[in-house]
Amino acid sequence: MSNLQKEDFSAWYIQTIKQADLMDYSPVRGCIIFKPDSYEIWEHIQEAFNLRFKEEGIRNAYFPMLIPESFFTKEKDHIEGFSPELPWVTEAAGEPLEERLALRPTSETMIGTAFSDWINSYRDLPYEINQWANVFRWEKKTLPFLRTSEFLWQEGHTAHEDEASARERTMRMLEIYKETIEGLLAIPVYSGQKTPSERFAGAVDTYSVEAMMKDGKAVQAGTSHYMGTKFAEAFDIKYLNRDNEHVLAHTTSWGVSTRLIGATIMVHGDEQGLVLPPAIAAKQVVLVPVGPWKKKTEILERLEVLSKDLKAAGVRVLIDDSDNSPGYKFNEWELRGVPLRVEFGPRDLTNNQVMIKMRDIEGKEAVSLDGIVESIQTALADMQTRLLETARKNRQQHEYTHIETLDELKEHIENKRQEGETPGFVLVGWDGTDETEEIIKEETGFTTRNIPFDPIVEKKTCIVSGKLAKHTVWLARAY
Amino acid sequence: MSNLQKEDFSAWYIQTIKQADLMDYSPVRGCIIFKPDSYEIWEHIQEAFNLRFKEEGIRNAYFPMLIPESFFTKEKDHIEGFSPELPWVTEAAGEPLEERLALRPTSETMIGTAFSDWINSYRDLPYEINQWANVFRWEKKTLPFLRTSEFLWQEGHTAHEDEASARERTMRMLEIYKETIEGLLAIPVYSGQKTPSERFAGAVDTYSVEAMMKDGKAVQAGTSHYMGTKFAEAFDIKYLNRDNEHVLAHTTSWGVSTRLIGATIMVHGDEQGLVLPPAIAAKQVVLVPVGPWKKKTEILERLEVLSKDLKAAGVRVLIDDSDNSPGYKFNEWELRGVPLRVEFGPRDLTNNQVMIKMRDIEGKEAVSLDGIVESIQTALADMQTRLLETARKNRQQHEYTHIETLDELKEHIENKRQEGETPGFVLVGWDGTDETEEIIKEETGFTTRNIPFDPIVEKKTCIVSGKLAKHTVWLARAY
Numbered sequence: 032m033s034n035l036q037k038e039d040f041s042a043w044y045i046q047t048i049k050q051a052d053l054m055d056y057s058p059v060r061g062c063i064i065f066k067p068d069s070y071e072i073w074e075h076i077q078e079a080f081n082l083r084f085k086e087e088g089i090r091n092a093y094f095p096m097l098i099p100e101s102f103f104t105k106e107k108d109h110i111e112g113f114s115p116e117l118p119w120v121t122e123a124a125g126e127p128l129e130e131r132l133a134l135r136p137t138s139e140t141m142i143g144t145a146f147s148d149w150i151n152s153y154r155d156l157p158y159e160i161n162q163w164a165n166v167f168r169w170e171k172k173t174l175p176f177l178r179t180s181e182f183l184w185q186e187g188h189t190a191h192e193d194e195a196s197a198r199e200r201t202m203r204m205l206e207i208y209k210e211t212i213e214g215l216l217a218i219p220v221y222s223g224q225k226t227p228s229e230r231f232a233g234a235v236d237t238y239s240v241e242a243m244m245k246d247g248k249a250v251q252a253g254t255s256h257y258m259g260t261k262f263a264e265a266f267d268i269k270y271l272n273r274d275n276e277h278v279l280a281h282t283t284s285w286g287v288s289t290r291l292i293g294a295t296i297m298v299h300g301d302e303q304g305l306v307l308p309p310a311i312a313a314k315q316v317v318l319v320p321v322g323p324w325k326k327k328t329e330i331l332e333r334l335e336v337l338s339k340d341l342k343a344a345g346v347r348v349l350i351d352d353s354d355n356s357p358g359y360k361f362n363e364w365e366l367r368g369v370p371l372r373v374e375f376g377p378r379d380l381t382n383n384q385v386m387i388k389m390r391d392i393e394g395k396e397a398v399s400l401d402g403i404v405e406s407i408q409t410a411l412a413d414m415q416t417r418l419l420e421t422a423r424k425n426r427q428q429h430e431y432t433h434i435e436t437l438d439e440l441k442e443h444i445e446n447k448r449q450e451g452e453t454p455g456f457v458l459v460g461w462d463g464t465d466e467t468e469e470i471i472k473e474e475t476g477f478t479t480r481n482i483p484f485d486p487i488v489e490k491k492t493c494i495v496s497g498k499l500a501k502h503t504v505w506l507a508r509a510y
Numbered sequence: 511m512s513n514l515q516k517e518d519f520s521a522w523y524i525q526t527i528k529q530a531d532l533m534d535y536s537p538v539r540g541c542i543i544f545k546p547d548s549y550e551i552w553e554h555i556q557e558a559f560n561l562r563f564k565e566e567g568i569r570n571a572y573f574p575m576l577i578p579e580s581f582f583t584k585e586k587d588h589i590e591g592f593s594p595e596l597p598w599v600t601e602a603a604g605e606p607l608e609e610r611l612a613l614r615p616t617s618e619t620m621i622g623t624a625f626s627d628w629i630n631s632y633r634d635l636p637y638e639i640n641q642w643a644n645v646f647r648w649e650k651k652t653l654p655f656l657r658t659s660e661f662l663w664q665e666g667h668t669a670h671e672d673e674a675s676a677r678e679r680t681m682r683m684l685e686i687y688k689e690t691i692e693g694l695l696a697i698p699v700y701s702g703q704k705t706p707s708e709r710f711a712g713a714v715d716t717y718s719v720e721a722m723m724k725d726g727k728a729v730q731a732g733t734s735h736y737m738g739t740k741f742a743e744a745f746d747i748k749y750l751n752r753d754n755e756h757v758l759a760h761t762t763s764w765g766v767s768t769r770l771i772g773a774t775i776m777v778h779g780d781e782q783g784l785v786l787p788p789a790i791a792a793k794q795v796v797l798v799p800v801g802p803w804k805k806k807t808e809i810l811e812r813l814e815v816l817s818k819d820l821k822a823a824g825v826r827v828l829i830d831d832s833d834n835s836p837g838y839k840f841n842e843w844e845l846r847g848v849p850l851r852v853e854f855g856p857r858d859l860t861n862n863q864v865m866i867k868m869r870d871i872e873g874k875e876a877v878s879l880d881g882i883v884e885s886i887q888t889a890l891a892d893m894q895t896r897l898l899e900t901a902r903k904n905r906q907q908h909e910y911t912h913i914e915t916l917d918e919l920k921e922h923i924e925n926k927r928q929e930g931e932t933p934g935f936v937l938v939g940w941d942g943t944d945e946t947e948e949i950i951k952e953e954t955g956f957t958t959r960n961i962p963f964d965p966i967v968e969k970k971t972c973i974v975s976g977k978l979a980k981h982t983v984w985l986a987r988a989y
Contacts, residue, residue: 055624058581059611062574064624067639070571092549095541095660096644097597102537118576118602120613124595124648132538134599145534145543160546165575165644169603181574 036302037451040246045175048296051305051367054175061173061180065289068367069176071313072292073183077163079215079310080185080287083207089159089187094141096164097132102140106265109139112232116168118180134167139233139258139284142188143266150190150280152271157196159189166288176293177250177510184288190268190280194259197281201257204285205238208253212287216295217308217418218242219426220252221456221505223481228465231284235259241480241505243426244297247453249480249507252294255285293510298422299391305368306390308418309411315371316341316348316407317364321357321386322376333400334375337385340404346411365390370414371407389414391421429455432488437495440475440506456480456507460490460500467495471506480505515781516930519725524654527775530784530846533654540652540659544768547846548655550792551771552662556642558694558789559664559766562686568638568666573620575643576611581619585744588618591711595647597659613646618712618737618763621667622745629669629759631750636675638668645767655772656729656989663767669747669759673738676760680736683764684717687732695770696787696897697721697777698905699731700935700984702960707944710763714738720959720984722905723776726932728959728986731773734764772989777901778870784847785869787897788890794850795820795827795886796843800836800865801855812879813854816864819883825890844869849893850886868893870900908934911967916974919954919985935959935986939969939979946974950985959984 036043048054053069097120103110113136120132150158163185173179187204191197205222212218220240230237234256242252260279268280299306309315318338324330334350341348351360364372374386385403386395391414398406434440434457447454461467472478486503493500515522527533532548576599582589592615599611629637642664652658666683670676684701691697699719709716713735721731739758747759778785788794797817803809813829820827830839843851853865864882865874870893877885913919913936926933940946951957965982972979
C-alpha cells in the first residue's frame with residue numbers, strides 16, 4: 032500500500048472524508064453538505080461547549096442572519112475586513128430591496144445594535160450571550176470543513192463595565208477553548224496572541240488556539256477577541272455607571288466553528304482512514320460476529336445482549352451482522368474511524384472472551400466476557416487520553432526552535448522538503464513590526480500563528496531584522 | 511385592571527412577549543431576535559424532538575442554505591408556491607453571480623438533488639434524515655414567532671421504496687408531532703388532512719396538527735407531507751428495486767418551527783402575562799424570601815440549600831434576593847411565566863413550611879419543608895398535566911358543530927362578535943370542491959384547517975352547496 036497520507040496529504044484528506052461518508056459537495060461554490068456522521072461530531076462539540084457556557088452563566092440566543100449594509104459601515108476596520116467576502120441579498124418577493132442585506136459573516140454589528148438598546152445601566156452588565164448559527168464568507172479557495180462559503184459556528188458576545196472584566200472574559204473563553212479542544216477532540220493547542228496584522232477586523236486584541244495538523248500545517252482552532260470600546264463607540268453601547276455617568280461598555284467576542292471537524296480528521300486520521308476520539312464518534316463501538324457465526328445462533332444473541340448493555344451504559348454501539356466478509360467489515364469501520372471493534376466467534380464463545388481491536392493500536396487483545404462493559408468503557412477512555420498524547424508527540428516532533436535567521440528558515444524548509452518531511456511549526460524571535468512579518472510571509476509562505484503565552488524557548492533576536500526580539504512567535508503554513 | 515387579553519388579543523400578545531423579555535424586533539423587516547428566554551424554549555423543543563427522531567432512527571444532517579434558481583424550476587408546483595416569497599442573493603465578494611441563489615424557504619430541492627446521488631438501491635432505503643435550520647419566507651404580514659421572514663425549524667426528509675412505507679412515515683411523524691406538542695407544550699391539537707388548496711407546494715397529500723389559540727384563531731402547529739413520486743421525478747431519485755428495475759422513490763417531508771413558541775404563549779398566557787408549561791420553562795421555580803428576611807440570615811441560607819437540592823434533582827430554579835419588594839418580584843416572575851413560586855419568610859421558618867404559588871392557580875398553599883423537593887416536582891408535573899386539560903376545556907368551549915349553512919356561519923360569527931366572544935373553530939360539511947372552499951374564505955374570512963381523522967360529529971351536507979358532504983372539515987380564522 033502506498034502511503035498517500037505522507038505523499039499527498041490533501042488527496043488523503045479528501046479521500047478519507049469521502050470514504051467515511053462525512054460530507055458531499057453541493058452545486059453552490061464552497062458550500063458542503065454535512066452528512067449525519069460529521070453533523071453528529073458537531074452535535075457533540077455543541078453539547079460540550081453548551082455545558083461550559085452554561086457553567087459560565089452565558090445563555091444562547093438567536094439573531095437575524097441578514098444584516099443591513101449600513102450596519103457594516105459603522106465600524107471602519109470591520110467593514111474593510113469583511114466586505115471582500117460578503118454575499119448580498121438585493122431582491123426579495125419579486126422586488127429590489129431599498130438597502131442591500133449581507134449574509135452575516137459574524138454578528139458584531141447586529142448584536143452591537145441590540146446591545147445598544149438593551150444595556151442601560153451597570154446593573155445590566157456583564158451582558159453575556161452566545162449564538163449557534165450559520166455564517167457566510169465567500170472565499171476564493173475552499174476546503175471541506177476547513178474553509179467553506181457557508182459554515183456553522185458559535186459566536187459569543189459580551190459587554191462589560193470595564194477593560195479588566197472584558198479582558199478576563201476574553202482570556203477565560205480562550206482557556207475554555209483550549210480545555211475543550213484538548214479534552215474532547217484530543218487536539219493539543221498553543222494558546223497565544225495574534226499579531227496586529229492577523230487580528231479580527233475591528234478588535235483591539237485577538238487571541239487564538241492553534242493546532243498542528245499531521246502535515247505540519249496550522250489550523251486556527253478558535254479565537255477570542257477583546258474589542259475595547261471600538262464597537263461600543265460604533266454602535267453606541269453606553270451605560271450609566273456607578274458614578275451616574277454615561278460611559279462606553281467594553282465588549283468581547285469569541286468563536287469556534289465546524290472547521291474543528293476538519294482539524295480532528297487531520298490530527299488523528301491515518302493511512303487506513305478516519306480515527307475519531309471516542310468522545311465525539313457517532314459510533315464508538317462496532318460488534319462484528321466472526322467465524323462460522325451463522326451456524327451458532329448464540330453468537331449473535333450474545334452480541335445483542337452486549338449491545339443492549341453497552342447502550343444502557345451510554346456507549347454508542349452498533350452490530351454489523353450484514354452478509355459482508357469480516358475483512359470487508361473491518362476495513363469499512365476502520366475507514367469510518369470507529370474507535371473500538373469487538374470480534375466474537377464460536378472459539379471466543381468457548382473461551383468466554385471477545386477480541387478487541389482499538390482503532391489507533393496495531394493488533395488485537397483477548398478480553399474476558401466477565402465485566403466486558405467496564406473493560407470497553409475503560410478502553411475507550413484510555414484511547415481518548417492516548418490520542419491526545421500521541422498528537423502531542425507528533426506535534427513535538429515538528430516543533431523547531433533553533434532557527435535564528437530568515438536564511439536558516441529557508442534552509443530548514445528546503446531540507447524538510449528534500450527529506451519529504453513537513454517544516455512544521457517554527458518558533459522565532461520577531462521585532463514586532465508589520466514589515467518583517469510581511470517579509471517572512473512573502474519569502475517563505477509561513478505566517479505568524481500566535482505569540483504563545485508560555486513559549487517553550489524565549490527567542491532573543493528578530494529572525495528578519497536581527498534586532499532585539501519584541502516577541503517570540505510561532506510561524507507555520509496554515510489552512 | 512382592564513382585560514386586555516379579551517379586548518385586544520393582538521395587543522395583549524405583543525405586550526406579553528415584550529414584558530417577558532422574549533424577543534426584540536430587528537431593523538430587517540419581519541426578522542426578530544430570539545432573546546435567551548424564548549430561545550431556551552426552542553432548545554427544549556429541539557431536545558424533545560431529537561429524542562423522538564433518534565428513536566425512529568432518523569439522524570440529523572445539515573444542507574447548504576443557498577439554493578440555485580435552477581433547482582426550484584424543476585418541480586413546477588413547488589416553484590409556483592414559493593417564488594412569491596423568496597429572497598435572492600445576486601452578488602457575492604463584489605461580483606454579480608451567474609445564477610441567482612435563493613435563501614431556502616424549505617429544502618426539498620436541495621435534499622432531493624442529494625438523494626438522487628446517494629440513493630442507488632433498495633438497500634439504501636428508507637433514507638431518513640432531519641435538519642435544524644433557519645429558513646426564509648418574505649411574507650407581507652408578519653407577527654413575532656408566528657410569522658417571521660426568517661424563522662427556525664426542523665425539516666425531515668425521507669425516501670422510501672413504496673407508497674405504503676412513505677405514507678407510514680408521513681403519518682408516524684404527524685403522530686409524533688401530536689404527542690410532543692400535547693405532552694411538552696400542553697397544547698391540544700386536531701390531527702387531519704389539509705384540503706388540496708392548502709397543500710404544501712408539490713405534495714400529493716399534506717397532513718397537519720392544528721391548535722386553537724385563546725382568541726379562537728388557529729395555528730398550524732406542524733405539517734407532514736407525502737410527496738408521492740413527484741419530487742423523485744423532478745430530481746431523479748431512482749433506485750434499483752428488488753426486481754432489478756430502476757424505479758422512482760416515494761418521498762416525504764415534515765416540519766415544525768419556532769411558531770410553536772408563539773402558539774404556546776397564545777394558548778396558556780393570561781392577563782398577568784406569560785404562563786409556561788414547566789417542561790419548557792427556562793426557569794421552573796423562583797424562590798423569593800419574604801417578610802423581614804434580611805434580618806434573619808437563615809432565610810436566605812435555607813433557600814440556597816433548597817435551590818441546590820432542586821438543581822441536583824434537575825429542576826431549573828433561581829433565587830430572587832434582589833432589593834425589590836416582594837410584590838414587584840411576584841409580578842415580575844408572573845409576567846415571565848415562571849410556573850412555580852416559593853415564598854419563604856421568618857414565619858414560614860418557624861412553621862417548617864414554605865408558601866407555594868402556582869402560576870396557573872389563584873391562591874397560595876402552605877407546603878411542609880419535609881420532602882419539599884418531591885413536593886415541588888409533583889406540583890410541576892401536575893401543572894404540566896393541568897395546563898393541557900385547561901387548554902382542552904378552553905378549546906371545547908369554542909368548538910361549534912351545529913352549523914349547516916353559510917348563512918348560519920355568518921350569523922354565528924356576527925353573534926359572537928356582538929357578545930365580544932370568538933367564533934372559534936367550526937366543524938362543517940364540505941363537498942370537496944375548490945369553489946365552495948373559496949366562497950367560505952371570501953365571505954367569512956374562515957379557512958379550512960384540516961379534515962380531522964376522527965371528527966367529533968360527522969357532517970352530512972356541504973355548508974355552501976347543500977350537496978352531499980364529501981368531508982367533515984374544521985374551519986377557523988388562522989394566524
